[in-house]
Amino acid sequence: MRSYCFSILLIFLAAFAVQAEVLRVGAEEQFKTVNAAIRAAKPGDTIRVESGIYNENLLIDKSLTIEGVGGPTIKGTGKGSVIEITADNCTITRLKVETSGGDLVGEDAGILLRSNGNTIEDIELRDILFGIYLFNSSDNKVNRNQIFGRTELESGARGGGIHVWNSQNNLFEDNVVTEARDGMYIQTSSNNIFRRNRVFNLRYGLHFMNSDDNLFEDNVFYDNIAGAAIMYSKNIVLKRNTFVHNRGFSSFGILFQDCRECTIEENLVLDNAVGLFLEASLNSVFCRNTVAENDVAMEIFASSENNLFEQNNFINNMSPLTLIGKTSSTKWASDAGGNYWDDYDGYDLDTDGIGDVSHPIHNIFEYLEGNFPRMRIYLNSPAAQSLVAAEKAFPILKGSNEFDRRPLMRPVKIDTTFPPRESRGAAKWLLLAFSSAILGLSLAAFKRGFAR
Amino acid sequence: MELSTILPIARQELTVAIRNKWTTIFALVFGSLVLAISYFGTMTAGEIGFQGFNRTTASLLSLVLYLIPLVALMMGTQSFLRNEGEDEMLFSQPVSRSEILAGKLLGLFAAMTTATFIGFGIGGIVIATQTDAEGFLGYPAFVMLSLILSLVFLSLSMLAAIASRRRTKAFGIALLLWFFFVILYDLLVLGGSLLLKERSANYFIFASLFGNPVDIVRVAGLLSMKGGEVFGAAGAALLKFLGGYGQAIGALIVGLLVWTVAPILVSFRLLRDQDI
Numbered sequence: 001m002r003s004y005c006f007s008i009l010l011i012f013l014a015a016f017a018v019q020a021e022v023l024r025v026g027a028e029e030q031f032k033t034v035n036a037a038i039r040a041a042k043p044g045d046t047i048r049v050e051s052g053i054y055n056e057n058l059l060i061d062k063s064l065t066i067e068g069v070g071g072p073t074i075k076g077t078g079k080g081s082v083i084e085i086t087a088d089n090c091t092i093t094r095l096k097v098e099t100s101g102g103d104l105v106g107e108d109a110g111i112l113l114r115s116n117g118n119t120i121e122d123i124e125l126r127d128i129l130f131g132i133y134l135f136n137s138s139d140n141k142v143n144r145n146q147i148f149g150r151t152e153l154e155s156g157a158r159g160g161g162i163h164v165w166n167s168q169n170n171l172f173e174d175n176v177v178t179e180a181r182d183g184m185y186i187q188t189s190s191n192n193i194f195r196r197n198r199v200f201n202l203r204y205g206l207h208f209m210n211s212d213d214n215l216f217e218d219n220v221f222y223d224n225i226a227g228a229a230i231m232y233s234k235n236i237v238l239k240r241n242t243f244v245h246n247r248g249f250s251s252f253g254i255l256f257q258d259c260r261e262c263t264i265e266e267n268l269v270l271d272n273a274v275g276l277f278l279e280a281s282l283n284s285v286f287c288r289n290t291v292a293e294n295d296v297a298m299e300i301f302a303s304s305e306n307n308l309f310e311q312n313n314f315i316n317n318m319s320p321l322t323l324i325g326k327t328s329s330t331k332w333a334s335d336a337g338g339n340y341w342d343d344y345d346g347y348d349l350d351t352d353g354i355g356d357v358s359h360p361i362h363n364i365f366e367y368l369e370g371n372f373p374r375m376r377i378y379l380n381s382p383a384a385q386s387l388v389a390a391e392k393a394f395p396i397l398k399g400s401n402e403f404d405r406r407p408l409m410r411p412v413k414i415d416t417t418f419p420p421r422e423s424r425g426a427a428k429w430l431l432l433a434f435s436s437a438i439l440g441l442s443l444a445a446f447k448r449g450f451a452r
Numbered sequence: 453m454e455l456s457t458i459l460p461i462a463r464q465e466l467t468v469a470i471r472n473k474w475t476t477i478f479a480l481v482f483g484s485l486v487l488a489i490s491y492f493g494t495m496t497a498g499e500i501g502f503q504g505f506n507r508t509t510a511s512l513l514s515l516v517l518y519l520i521p522l523v524a525l526m527m528g529t530q531s532f533l534r535n536e537g538e539d540e541m542l543f544s545q546p547v548s549r550s551e552i553l554a555g556k557l558l559g560l561f562a563a564m565t566t567a568t569f570i571g572f573g574i575g576g577i578v579i580a581t582q583t584d585a586e587g588f589l590g591y592p593a594f595v596m597l598s599l600i601l602s603l604v605f606l607s608l609s610m611l612a613a614i615a616s617r618r619r620t621k622a623f624g625i626a627l628l629l630w631f632f633f634v635i636l637y638d639l640l641v642l643g644g645s646l647l648l649k650e651r652s653a654n655y656f657i658f659a660s661l662f663g664n665p666v667d668i669v670r671v672a673g674l675l676s677m678k679g680g681e682v683f684g685a686a687g688a689a690l691l692k693f694l695g696g697y698g699q700a701i702g703a704l705i706v707g708l709l710v711w712t713v714a715p716i717l718v719s720f721r722l723l724r725d726q727d728i
Contacts, residue, residue, distance in 0.1 A: 249681050249688045271505075271587070273681040293506050295682045316507050318682065373685040374654050375642065377661065380510050381670055382517060383638030427589055432580040434592050439573025445566040446479075449470025 026050030026072075034058055034066070034074065043087070049074075049095065058083045060090050068094035075099050081112035082128065091119040100128040104159060109133035110147070113140060113167075120145060130159030131180060134167040134189075143173045149180035155203045155225075160185035164192065164211075172197060182207040183221065186214065194219055204229045205243070208236070216241055220419065226250075227272065231257040240416045242268040249273070253294065256281040256304075264289060268416045275317065278304040287311055290414050296322050300330065310334040313411045315342045318379070321362040323370040327401045332361065338406040348409045359407040360400060364391040367400040457547045458555040465531070465559025470566065474530075478523050479567035485515055486571035490578040505587035508579065509677050516598045516673075517666055521605040521634060524564060525626040528609025531560055533622055543728055550720045553614075557606055557716065564602040572598070590677035597669050597676070597708075604665040604711045605629075611715040614722050637664045654686075658693045661704075665711040672704040 023037040023045060024030055031037040035056050037047045043063040051070030057077050060066070064087070073096040076082035080101045083092065092111065101108035109130035111120060116138045123145045125131050131147035134140065147161045161177030162184045164170065173195045177183040183199030186192065187209040196218045199205040205221030206228035208214075212235050219241045221227040227243030229252070230236055236259065243253035253272035256262065262284040269275040275294035276286070279301040290313040291297045297317035300307075302325020309332050314320055320341065332338055337354050346357035362370075365384040369375045378384050469475050493508030532553075542552055572595045579588055612625040641660045645653040661667045671683075671690075680687040680697060694700040 247679065247681055249685075251681060271503075273684075293503070295506075295678065296684065316504060318506050318510060318678075322684070372646070372653075374645065374657050374689070376683045376686045377657055377671065377690060378638055378642060379683060380513055380674065381638050381667070382514070382634050383642060385514070386635055386639070387642075425584070427585040428580050428583075431576050431585045431588055431591055435573045435576025435580060437573075438569040438595065439577070442479075442566050442569035442573060445466070445562070446470060446476075446570075449467050449566075 020044045020046065022046045022048055024048050024050065025054075027052055038062075038064065057081065060085045060087060060092075062087045063089045065091040066093070066095070067091070068096075071096060073098060076101070078102075079108075080106065081109045081130075081133070083110070084112045084114065085118055086114050088115045089117040090115070091121075092123060093119070093121045094123075096124045096126070097128065098126050100130070102129055104129065104157075107133050107135060107163075109159065109163070113137040116140065119143075124148075128159075130163050131161040131177060133160075133163045134165065134170060136166050138168045138170065140167075140170045141173075142170065142175065145175045147175065147177045147180060149178065149202070151179050155181055157181075158202075160207075161199070161202070162197075164189045168192065171195075178202060183224070186211045190214060193217075200224065205246070206230070208233050212236075215239075220244070221246070222418070226252045227254055227269075228252075229255045229257070230259055230262070231255075232259070234260040234262070236262045238262070238264045238267055240266045242270065242416060242418045243272060243275075244268070244270045244418050246272045252277045253291075255279075256284065259284065263287075266414050266416050268292075268414075268418055269294065270418060274299045274322075276300075278307065280304060282306055284308075285310075288412055288414055289313070290315065290411075290416065292316050295319070298322070299324070300328050301325060302328050305329045307331070308334060309339055310336055311408070311412045312339045313342075313414070314339060315411065319362070319366050319369070321366065321370075321402065323362070323367070323400070323402065325370070330402070332402065332404040333406040337408050338404040340408040340411045341404065342411075344407045344409075346407065353409050355407040355409055358403040358405045361402040361404060362400050363388045364400070453548070453551055453554060457551050458558060461542070461547070461552060461555025462558035462562065465556045466562045466566075469527070469531070469560060469563035474527070475563055475567050478527075479570050482515075482519065482523075482568060483571035483574055485519075486512065486575035487578060489515065490575040491582075494579055494582040503583045503587055505583070506678075509587075509674075512575070512594070513670060513673050513677075516594075516601065517670055518634060520564075520568070520598055520602050521666060522630050524602040524605035525609045525612075525630055526623075527564065528557075528560055528606040529613050529622050529626045531556060532610045532613035533619055534617070539728070549723045553610060553716070553719060553723060557603075557610060560606050561599075561603050564606065565599055568595075568598060568602070588677070590673075593676040594673050597673050600705075600708045600712070601665060601669045604708060607712050607715040607719070611719045611722075614719045614726070617726075633664050633666045638667065654689055655693070657686075658690055662707045665708055668704050668707045668711070672701060672708075675701060675704075 023041055025034050025037045034054055046065040049068050049072045051072045053073045053075055055075050076099040078099050082097050082100050097110045100110055110125035110128035112133045114135050119141045121143045126148045149158045158181040160182045161180035164186045167189045168191050170192045175197045177199045178201045180202050182204040183202055185207045189211045190213045192214045194216045198220045200223045203225045205224045208230040210232045212233055215237045217239045222244040224246050227246045251273040253269040253275045255277040257279050259281040260283050264286045267289045269291045271293045273295050275291045275297045277299045280303040282305050284307045286309045288311045292315040294317045296319045297314050299322045307330050341359050344359045346355040348355050365387050489511040494504040613622045616622040645657050674682050680691050691700050694703050
């Protein structure tokens with residue numbers, strides 16, 4: 001019985017394969033416009049677009065494969081979306097897509113997906129409001145696309161680079177997004193996977209609303225207002241992502257607002273105004289992350305309960321922790337050990353790699369700062385340093401209850417690194433020139449002073 | 453006041469200061485500390501993409517805030533106190549007393565600049581070779597701020613020396629000034645702000661920044677090296693209070709100039725009316 005079914009399926013497939021045609025579009029080909037080819041095509045056909053510029057918006061309402069040869073450009077009319085897909089199982093590859101409309105409410109996008117099971121690959125999108133918009137659209141693959149938003153608009157007036165609304169089970173890999181509003185905006189969408197995407201120079205690298213069970217691996221977010229803002233969601237997994245150089249007032253590496261049961265592993269959170277921000281977020285595990293060179297490594301509201309930090313590295317942060325409220329129920333160590341703090345000054349007599357004295361995570365000045373933010377104006381002042389010295393000399397001043405009871409003596413080895421950006425070496429030469437100049441001046445003055 | 457009379461006095465003062473072994477010792481100490489900070493601060497640069505800017509910035513700032521006022525006060529007090537032979541020679545010349553003070557101040561400032569430039573020069577070269585220096589575009593501004601800080605404390609030392617006239621008293625006052633501005637003042641302001649309500653406490657803290665040149669340099673230094681966000685919400689409030697980033701830097705520099713000029717003017721007056 002089974003083999004009978006199978007042969008029927010084979011016959012069907014064979015018939016289908018015979019029927020599938022390739023329609024060519026180009027100046028020298030049968031079809032001069034892509035729309036003409038779409039009209040003539042049957043579901044399952046392939047449309048091959050030769051290089052050239054095609055001034056048209058495409059509405060793909062049957063299951064087709066559209067592939068570019070030699071980098072053709074689909075230049076939209078400037079109204080609505082350049083490519084809108086309403087049929088399932090379409091494939092769009094190797095095209096350049098330009099000039100969408102400018103209506104945020106109308107979802108004017110480079111590519112607007114309203115159907116399921118599509119593949120969008122190797123598309124370069126420019127001058128578009130939204131980049132790739134998934135609207136009620138599931139089981140798609142969106143890979144290796146490059147999205148360049150409209151720089152002439154203010155970031156709030158742009159659309160999302162990859163905008164996902166009410167869409168499940170999609171896969172996003174190796175995309176590049178820049179100059180959009182949010183790099184990847186995900187709302188009411190679950191079970192999506194994001195891997196190796198690169199997002200920079202925009203508002204929020206990742207913006208999340210009410211979307212559970214999503215997985216993020218090996219993505220890179222840099223030079224944004226915030227790396228990731230994850231809100232009202234649960235079971236989010238972040239692994240091996242990097243959140244670098246997200247600076248500005250109220251800027252964050254990763255922000256968690258009303259989230260629960262998230263797993264944050266082996267991420268690199270580097271050079272942000274605030275590295276990790278947690279408000280009203282519960283039961284999440286931060287494990288083996290490196291949080292380094294941030295102005296404030298962590299800002300945690302007391303409303304965040306029962307989170308666990310273990311085996312993370314905290315290195316070179318100006319302040320380790322700002323706690324808003326009196327205490328948090330954060331666990332700073334598990335059986336596997338606590339975290340590595342570069343300012344830990346304890347010892348390890350039994351050489352088990354775990355410090356024998358608890359590590360107070362923030363000093364009295366940093367503790368006061370949490371509830372009196374204005375005190376931060378005294379950051380790095382001798383007065384703040386003398387307060388800390390006084391705290392050590394007179395333990396009666398103890399303020400904070402946050403202790404890592406099993407601090408690690410050595411940093412945890414984590415392989416996540418930040419790939420170097422194209423070097424903008426000018427800063428190096430400027431500093432070198434300035435320094436040599438003042439050094440030369442000084443030496444000349446000394447020489448002259450000692451001359452008879 | 454004639455520049456043509458001030459400059460030779462300044463040049464003479466600079467030569468004396470440079471030949472004075474204390475200037476060389478200070479230059480060496482400051483230079484090796486800056487070298488150590490910039491070298492060890494950025495030693496791990498590049499390992500996982502980090503550069504060590506925070507550690508370096510914070511340490512450099514602390515070094516400048518502690519050491520420069522102290523050295524400027526000592527150097528200035530030493531020079532502005534009566535030195536028998538030199539004074540007899542200077543005051544018998546056809547130059548005004550203010551010109552003598554201005555010349556000496558200028559010369560001492562040049563000496564401090566010479567001494568600190570060695571350290572800042574070496575430090576900058578180390579940072580530039582070890583990192584991509586992207587996070588250190590504010591370094592020249594920071595060097596300039598350190599210079600102004602030394603000028604402020606030189607003029608304060610001038611005031612201390614001229615007002616007290618006696619050696620022990622002058623050095624005592626200088627040390628007290630150092631302790632007051634570097635440590636005590638901030639503790640008093642911090643304590644005072646805890647007694648006030650939220651809103652007025654903010655204004656109180658922002659206004660009292662201008663009462664202490666060390667604070668002005670610290671805040672302006674962090675603003676130029678790290679940006680206003682380093683102060684978090686307080687930084688945003690400060691910038692709003694002062695009217696924006698540019699205005700804030702401007703206001704802080706004006707504050708420093710007032711701190712420089714005021715002691716100079718008072719010293720001019722005091723010395724004019726003094727019997728020598």
